[in-house]
Amino acid sequence: MKEKKTASERTEEYLETIYHLTEGGKELSVSLVSQKLGISAPSVFEMFKRLVDEGYLTSSGRGNYSLTEKGRAMGEKIVRRHRLLERLLVDVLKMDWGIAHEEACRLEHGMSPEMEKSLAATLGNPSTCPHGNPIPGESEKRSQEIPLADLPRGKKGIISRIIDEEREFLRYLASLGILPGVEIKVEEIAPFGGTRLVSIGKSRYSISDEISRKIMVEKE
Ligand SMILES: [Zn+2]
Ligand SMILES: [Zn+2]
The missing domain is CATH 1.10.10.10 (Winged helix-like DNA-binding domain superfamily/Winged helix DNA-binding domain)
Known part of the structure; x- marks a missing residue:
């Protein structure tokens, strides 16, 4: 603006x-x-x-x-x-x-x-x-959608949408393959702050709690 x-x-x-x-x-x-x-x-x-x-x-x-x-x-x-x-x-x-x-x-x-x-x-x-x-x-059918931050350890979900559409943020997510329709699994959740280790296909990434609140998933 x-x-x-x-x-x-x-x-x-x-x-x-x-x-x-x-x-x-x-x-x-x-x-x-x-x-x-x-x-x-x-x-x-x-x-x-x-x-x-x-x-x-x-x-x-x-x-x-x-x-x-x-x-x-x-x-x-x-x-x-x-x-x-x-x-x-x-x-x-x-x-x-x-x-x-x-x-x-x-x-x-x-x-x-x-x-x-x-x-x-x-x-x-x-x-x-x-x-x-x-x-x-x-x-506007929104099925059972939750933030990635609420997906429990060991569970998989399909990414439904990215709430924050800021340019650099979207580019970063795209570089990790975090796109709507892609399956994501929570491998580990660290205590205190909740950094998550997630897997997408064969790759693993750690993402912050803040980021995982801006990614919505549908539980599998
Ligand atoms: Zn606009
Ligand atoms: Zn958009």
Whole structure:
């Protein structure tokens, strides 16, 4: 969010981020969004005030906010366009999956409902983005999904999605072969901090607890 944006693009960007952050059931707060966007808490607070005035957010008082119906609908619309664009960039234009998220964020604001419709149809109405996150409006069937961090020692799972779509993080995961659809097994869990030794095919890697909270798996 470094380049100049119009007020409506900024609103869309915030609602998109809020929608994504609260998809997993997290409490919405100024600090959560400030961390995610790398914007100072006072600026985020100002923006939240505006979003409340414009009817996109409600405030419960004690620093907690939630999306109104209007805010949710707007967030969902942008997330849908964003994830369809990621599919276009990765599947059709063969661009790197690490960069797809940032590229999609630049393009999503200009898209008309007509383009969204034909894009979805051209792509065969995909149900997830290339990182495995659900495209709203499609069959949102999330089966028994848990964070890799909750998979017990000795158990296997199939990677369903990567929650954090930050470029370097995705590149790192791809270099280990951590991609949606791939089987992963927890070999060992270290005490105190919970670093995990995991295996993917014949390779073994140790990954931190923090990383294993951003990888969702379906238990086998
Ligand atoms: Zn976006
Ligand atoms: Zn994605």
